[in-house]
Amino acid sequence: MIEMKIAVYTGITGMGKRFEGYTTLEEIEGYQNKDKARKIISGLKRTGACVLPIKGSMDAVYYEVIPES
Numbered sequence: 001m002i003e004m005k006i007a008v009y010t011g012i013t014g015m016g017k018r019f020e021g022y023t024t025l026e027e028i029e030g031y032q033n034k035d036k037a038r039k040i041i042s043g044l045k046r047t048g049a050c051v052l053p054i055k056g057s058m059d060a061v062y063y064e065v066i067p068e069s
Helices: 025-029 034-047
Strands: 005-012 018-023 049-053 059-066
Touching: 025 034, 034 049, 034 059
Parallel strands: none
Antiparallel strands: 005 018, 005 059, 049 059
16 A cells, blocks of 8 residues: 555535644545445545545545655
């Protein structure tokens, strides 16, 4: 598995994001909801980012790959 540093944000689309922390692909693979985990990983590998809405809310969770420095 490729080692990626992934930033996690929450916020309302178009209204700004709030940084929540960092995660890894291994942590995402461990999510209970395997379909959600597959969507996140697929988006990250394809475009370097993934946005998923929070059910019942206007907020969304943003996942973004941080380039290695």
